Amino acid sequence: MLKTIITITLITILSACTTTDPYTGEEKVRKSVKYSAAGAVVCGLIGATRNSTSARNAAAGCAAIGAGVGAYMDHQEKELREELEGTGVRVVREGDQIQLIMPSNITFNTDEYLIKNEFYDTLDSVGKVLYKYKDTQLDVIGHTDSTGNDEYNMTLSQRRANSVASYLENRGIPGNRLSVIGMGEGQPIADNNSAAGRAQNRRVELYITAVQG
Structure with a gap:
């Protein structure tokens, strides 16, 4: 159930943060948003499938993933x-x-x-x-x-x-x-x-x- 919620959240984030290429009409997701959103999903799944201690330890690494282009x-x-x-x-x-x-x-x-x-x-x-x-x-x-x-x-x-x-x-x-x-x-x-x-x-x-x- 939690995995489904996280996936729906990701789709919502990416849909809200798209831009349209003025030349091709193609919708694109900003890369900084893509990195952060993907990081959020990965971290959510880690937290859902491990005990609370493992989830806390994973959070530090997940913070870097969610930081975007800099990370x-x-x-x-x-x-x-x-x-x-x-x-x-x-x-x-x-x-x-x-x-x-x-x-x-x-x-x-x-x-x-x-x-x-x-x-x-x-x-x-x-x-x-x-x-x-x-x-x-x-x-x-x-x-x-x-x-x-x-x-x-x-x-x-x-x-x-x-x-x-x-x-x-x-x-x-x-x-x-x-x-x-x-x-x-x-x-x-x-x-x-x-x-x-x-x-x-x-x-x-x-x-x-x-x-x-």
Whole structure:
């Protein structure tokens, strides 16, 4: 009986929180509502099928499920950090966006855009998590240092970003989730006057952004 009530409640919540796409006329449930409502149902079933102590212990985890997009990204961040520990890829979190910073010394040989063979396993780990968390948009951005002329650096950065995006797509990430941008030398994160600074500037970044709607 309780399961039936919870299911009816979910349908009511989702029906009340739909929006209509102005282009297609299709009704869509806002993702933040979908996550929260689904979490409520799961937690309700846990409480209905376990004793009171188990239900209380489950409540803490259920609170995270019901928190919406933030919790969705929290879980994704946690899995990425676990998968990428010790690989040299930095994981940075800002709000509902996760950034992966891939330095060129582990991704590409100097002045090349073909991915190093030893980096395949790392990208496989990234792809495994991205495939699981489908409600995100992915921006792959290539950067270079200031060595060489602007046009050459722009082309190299675009090709490196394309290489990463193509590899992820070949691992099952839909192309419509991927945007590829080459920034050349235009966005340094360190001083190009030193070898150490130039090494930091040669990088590919992957921005993982929650799809709101």
